[in-house]
Amino acid sequence: MNPALAADQLKYGYDRSAPIVNGFNLTVATGEWLGIVGPNGSGKSTVLRMLARLAAPHSGKIEMEGLDMADLDNKTIARTMTMLTQTQEGALDISVRDLVRRGRNPHLKWYEECRGKHEDVVDWALSVTSMAGLQHRSLVELSGGERQRAWLSMCMAQTPRILLLDEPTTYLDIAHQLELMELIRGLNRNQGITVVMVLHDLNQAARFCDRIVAMMNGAIVRQGTPGDVFKVDFFREVFGIEAKVYDDDGVPVYLPNGIVSKQPHEASA
Numbered sequence: 104m105n106p107a108l109a110a111d112q113l114k115y116g117y118d119r120s121a122p123i124v125n126g127f128n129l130t131v132a133t134g135e136w137l138g139i140v141g142p143n144g145s146g147k148s149t150v151l152r153m154l155a156r157l158a159a160p161h162s163g164k165i166e167m168e169g170l171d172m173a174d175l176d177n178k179t180i181a182r183t184m185t186m187l188t189q190t191q192e193g194a195l196d197i198s199v200r201d202l203v204r205r206g207r208n209p210h211l212k213w214y215e216e217c218r219g220k221h222e223d224v225v226d227w228a229l230s231v232t233s234m235a236g237l238q239h240r241s242l243v244e245l246s247g248g249e250r251q252r253a254w255l256s257m258c259m260a261q262t263p264r265i266l267l268l269d270e271p272t273t274y275l276d277i278a279h280q281l282e283l284m285e286l287i288r289g290l291n292r293n294q295g296i297t298v299v300m301v302l303h304d305l306n307q308a309a310r311f312c313d314r315i316v317a318m319m320n321g322a323i324v325r326q327g328t329p330g331d332v333f334k335v336d337f338f339r340e341v342f343g344i345e346a347k348v349y350d351d352d353g354v355p356v357y358l359p360n361g362i363v364s365k366q367p368h369e370a371s372a
């Protein structure tokens with residue numbers, strides 16, 4: 104089976120003379136939940152944006168389910184993959200259901216309206232994200248957590264096989280963070296959706312992700328299961344902190360203890 108995503112030798116820079124990401128390779132297996140972690144500015148969002156084709160690599164290639172993304176049109180990509188960001192822009196004075204209907208756009212012909220079987224998919228998307236009860240409410244009337252779930256519901260209406268998320272829990276309180284992560288776990292385990300998520304909360308990454316990729320200065324510096332990656336020397340070398348790492352039933356849990364005197368980005372100075 105082709106991997107969900109395969110990135111080969113990606114290069115990208117906002118200023119072309121100084122690449123932010125260089126020689127980046129990544130394979131995401133179908134059905135896995137991959138977490139991308141790393142310090143601020145290490146290039147995580149840039150990589151995710153390239154995977155979602157929101158940014159075009161200056162060189163290198165990305166394949167989605169074995170097909171070169173450069174050869175695919177936006178609609179084809181949107182039928183397979185969708186991205187949820189930490190905050191969403193756009194009009195808020197529409198109902199949840201109308202927002203979720205927008206997720207059907209990649210599946211509709213230009214003259215077609217969201218009806219019949221498409222409305223069935225909207226019902227399904229509302230139901231798997233527990234938004235059916237709020238579908239007639241306007242987005243402005245929702246809490247931050249409910250609103251984030253409404254956007255996820257729209258993503259689900261696209262019936263994607265691959266879901267990319269960029270720090271989707273940033274503005275949520277801990278209960279809503281866990282609720283969203285549990286919801287995504289259900290989509291991953293029950294619907295078989297491949298998940299690639301950038302996240303800062305390393306304890307949540309350890310608890311939910313199958314595999315971790317850690318980035319520094321635009322490159323992958325560690326990868327493996329959470330237990331393989333989240334060790335004392337990882338926190339020292341990648342984040343510049345001293346941490347204690349405990350085992351909670353096979354899941355690593357870290358507790359920060361202090362800052363390492365010389366930060367990783369100063370190591371060569």
Ligand SMILES: Nc1ncnc2c1ncn2[C@@H]1O[C@H](COP(=O)(O)OP(=O)(O)OP(=O)(O)O)[C@@H](O)[C@H]1O
Nearest residue numbers: 117118123141142143144145146147148149150301
């Ligand atoms: N639009 C932009 N123009 C110029 N430089 C940018 C732009 N967006 C990001 N950068 C720079 O690219 C580098 C990587 O940024 P990116 O957002 O990918 O990092 P990140 O790991 O996602 O960071 P964070 O954890 O802070 O969200 C940073 O040095 C950042 O300053």
